[in-house]
Amino acid sequence: MDQQAKTLPMPPSWPARIRAVLAGEVTPPVPRPSATVVLLRDGADGAAGEGPQAYLLRRRTSMAFAGGMYAYPGGGVDPRDAEAEIGWAGPSPREWAERLGVDAATAQAVVCAAVRETFEEAGVLLAGPDAGSTAPPRDWSAERAALEAHELSFADFLRAHGLVLRSDLLAGWARWVTPAFEERRYDTWFFVAVLPPGQSAAVEVGEADRVAWLTPAEAVRGHREGRYGMLPPTVTVLRELLPLRTAAQALSAATGRGLDPILGEAEVAGDRMTVRWSGYEELTIDGHYPQEGPSPDDSQ
Numbered sequence: 001m002d003q004q005a006k007t008l009p010m011p012p013s014w015p016a017r018i019r020a021v022l023a024g025e026v027t028p029p030v031p032r033p034s035a036t037v038v039l040l041r042d043g044a045d046g047a048a049g050e051g052p053q054a055y056l057l058r059r060r061t062s063m064a065f066a067g068g069m070y071a072y073p074g075g076g077v078d079p080r081d082a083e084a085e086i087g088w089a090g091p092s093p094r095e096w097a098e099r100l101g102v103d104a105a106t107a108q109a110v111v112c113a114a115v116r117e118t119f120e121e122a123g124v125l126l127a128g129p130d131a132g133s134t135a136p137p138r139d140w141s142a143e144r145a146a147l148e149a150h151e152l153s154f155a156d157f158l159r160a161h162g163l164v165l166r167s168d169l170l171a172g173w174a175r176w177v178t179p180a181f182e183e184r185r186y187d188t189w190f191f192v193a194v195l196p197p198g199q200s201a202a203v204e205v206g207e208a209d210r211v212a213w214l215t216p217a218e219a220v221r222g223h224r225e226g227r228y229g230m231l232p233p234t235v236t237v238l239r240e241l242l243p244l245r246t247a248a249q250a251l252s253a254a255t256g257r258g259l260d261p262i263l264g265e266a267e268v269a270g271d272r273m274t275v276r277w278s279g280y281e282e283l284t285i286d287g288h289y290p291q292e293g294p295s296p297d298d299s300q
Contacts, residue, residue, distance in 0.1 A: 015273055015289040017181040018266040028180035031187035033106065035114035036074025038173065038237055039122055040247035041195040041213065050215040052247040054238065055122055055201050056228075058210040069229045070212075070219070072237075073121035074114075074188065081112035084155030089131035090168025099172050100189055101259060111167050114191045116154040120147045123202035126170065126193060127163040134196040135163060169193050171254035173240075176233040179264040179275070187261070190237055192254050194247040216241040232264065232283045239282075 020026040039055040056070045082105040091099070093108035100107050115126045123144065128134040143161075146152040158165060170191045178185035195201065203211055214222070216238040222228035223235050230238075244250050264277045274286035 010273070010275070010285055010287065010289065013183065014181060014266075014275070015291075017183065018273060018275075019268060019291060021181045022266065022268055026181075029183070029185050031177050031185040033077040033110060033113075034074060034186040034188040035077065035110050035117065036072045036188055036190055037114050037118045037170070038072050038190065038192045038241075038250075039118060039124060039195055039201065040192060040250055042247050043215065050217040051241065051244055052250060053213040053215050054219065054241070055195075056212050056214055056219065056234075057121065058212070069231055069234070071231070071234055072190075073117045075117045075120070076186070077106075077109045077113045078116070078150070078153055079109065080153040081116075081155045082106060082109040084108075084153065086112070086155050086158055087162075087164035089164045089166050090170075092167075096167065099259065100175075110189055111170065112154045112165065114170055114189070114193075115165055115167075116147060116157075118193065119154075120144050121202070124195060124199050125163075126166045126196065127158060128166060129162060129164065131164055131166070134166060134169075134199065135161075137199060169196070171251045172259050173254050173257060174233070174237060175259045175261050177261045177263045179266065181266055188233070189259070190233065192250045194251060216244075232277060232280070233262070236280060236283065 017026065021028055040052040041055075043050075043053050055072070057073065058070050059068065086108070093104040093111070096111055097104040097107035100110060102110070119125045119127075119140070123140065125135050125140070143152070143157055147154065147157060157163075170193050172189060173192050174190040175188065176190065177187050201211070201213075219228055219230075219238045220235060220242065223230050223238075241250060244253060262277060262280070264275050264283075267274045267276070271288045271290045272286065273289045274284065277283045
């Protein structure tokens, strides 16, 4: 077990929220369907190095959710993409539905969200003019800005440029649901993808003040030493990637993984408070948190 994880303090908002939710004083928000992509590339040493490098963004401290934390490109599902006619290559929405545990329309929207966010935040486009290629590099800044502002759906973007979504370039890795006591909740499917040949990831991102390509070993070590703040799902995926030597191996390993939801749950016994993720004991956080002041209500 990673003992360092057990000594990490709880986020300041958690103790009061946990007590309020367990007491029935706060109604947990419904998790928002979301997708995030662990974009990987092989380093200069290839299989001889510490493993593939993952693209990580440090979210600006002003962000309402996970400010100051390192994360992967990701965001919420756009309902407009669920029923849209889309050029599609690779596993069909119905096949993805079986893999993700949802209906075909939701699966289509989730996969679109994964590809859209990788494009919007990292500038990497997992789509191309046909089923066997990806779009050549060009200045997509206006289109990325329109997507970020929700002025354009991803389905409309693909149609406008005659592009085919390459769902075969994605592989499902995990599904994490934000704990019930969080103010903002997400039901997030994690995917892995390999940086396509000829494309490069953005070095400046609007929602981030830093981007970094880190091997899982570098990132996990930095998290343990307190240099890279990460939410439990982010660092857990990196730990799971540690044994893999190449980006292609990560895609292959994803096919055998289950995608059952992973959800953190809290227990309170007097001043003692514990948050556990079943099957991920290294993430356990516990300690003494005396109750102070009134509990938050569900009006916030």
